[in-house]
Amino acid sequence: MTEVKFDWESGIEEVCLKLQGKKRIGIQVPEGLKPRAHQIVERVRELTGAKIVLWGEPTYGACDLADRPLEEIGADALIHMGHLPMPYHSEFYAVPTYFVPVRHTGELNLSKEGIRKIKEILPSKIGIVTTAQHLHMIDEAGKELEKSGFDTSVTTGGPRLAAAGQLLGCNSSAARKLDVDGYLYIGTGLFHPLTVALSTGKKVACIDPHSGEVTEANAKPFLKQRYAAISVAKDARRWAVLFSNQIGQKRIDLADKIADLLTSDGRETMMIGSIHQSHDQLLGMGIEAAVITACPRLAIEDGPTWPIPLLTVPEVQILMGKREAEPYPFDEFA
Helix, strand or coil: CCCEECCCCCHHHHHHHHCCCCCCCEECCCCHHHHHHHHHHHHHHHHCEEEECCCCCCCCCCCCEEEEEEEEHHHHHHEEEEECCCCHHHHHHHCEEEEEECCCCCCCCCHHHHHHHHHHHHEEEEEEECCHHHHHHHHHHHHHHHHCCCCCCCCCCCCCCCCCCEEEEEEEEHHCCCCCCCEEEECCCCHHHHHHHHHHCEEEEEECCCCCEECCCHHHHHHHHHHHHHHHHHHEEEEEEEECCCCCCCHHHHHHHHHHHHHHHHCCCEEEEECCCHHHHHHCCCCCCCCCCCCCHHHHHHHCCCCCCCEEEEHHHHHHHCCCCCCCCCCCCC
16 A cells, blocks of 8 residues: 655744744644654754644644643744644634644546546536645646546635635535535545535545545435434433534534523533543533534544434434424534
8 A cells, every 4th residue: 555645844844934033832733643743843843942842632623723721831832733724713823823734745646447436426517625635636636627528616615714625524615605516525534525415415526635546425324323313312311512612613602502402491401611522521420412512523423432422513403393304404613
């Protein structure tokens, strides 16, 4: 199997030119970059002469910053790696925050066989979407597909998004704004293309940029699991309403409304806050079901492994009879 390589060095060098004179710098890296954490720390220390703090908590996106805790220990700046900034909350950073993109350095593997499979899945008028590390591949993909008869388009989504074609797990507006008949997703994993398939009701073909494998984002197994979770939650009496204090995930007003909705139905509710949520936080409390008002990824990716139902906000609204069950309403952040 070909090793997948990512470029982070050039971004670090560019950012460090802006950090001269800083005394203490915090760094956040996503899980995939942890094997390179030592190199990253040493490189920033070498280029700035500052004391470096590597933030040990996981980071799931630009919504999940360590600026406030780093401010409390006297950090002068934060380097956040692997994600693009969310423009709508850039004015609220507790310390100056610098985003270092991490890009897949290989070429897009789009073969004739791959194009044939895409044609089997999608009509000719399509939109192209991807995540931050593969944004530079969109133009190449569009050119190759148009040679094969596709009509491709790309657009910028809402204020949480920094680039054209960019997807977040909580926001697929870059897809929804396009007048197309289907979508091509460049990337790995099923979570992001599922958001597109569910929020648009249209087919999504996925191409792994490393292997060139083309698959369809099949929402049926996902929907089966989600409706099963809603069904199991009907009998739950004691609920946890989970919320985050991270600025990009904080929906306290919404958490209050969901707690009130459950309480009005005669259910016990407990609002529980944390930076990152897990079932371990609920042990010993007798919680029978939970709703996540922070990142919906938790319910979608981790929820099936929880011993209790973990629902999203729209799923609780379905349960309470406040929303139609179909089409399935994906929980998106505006």
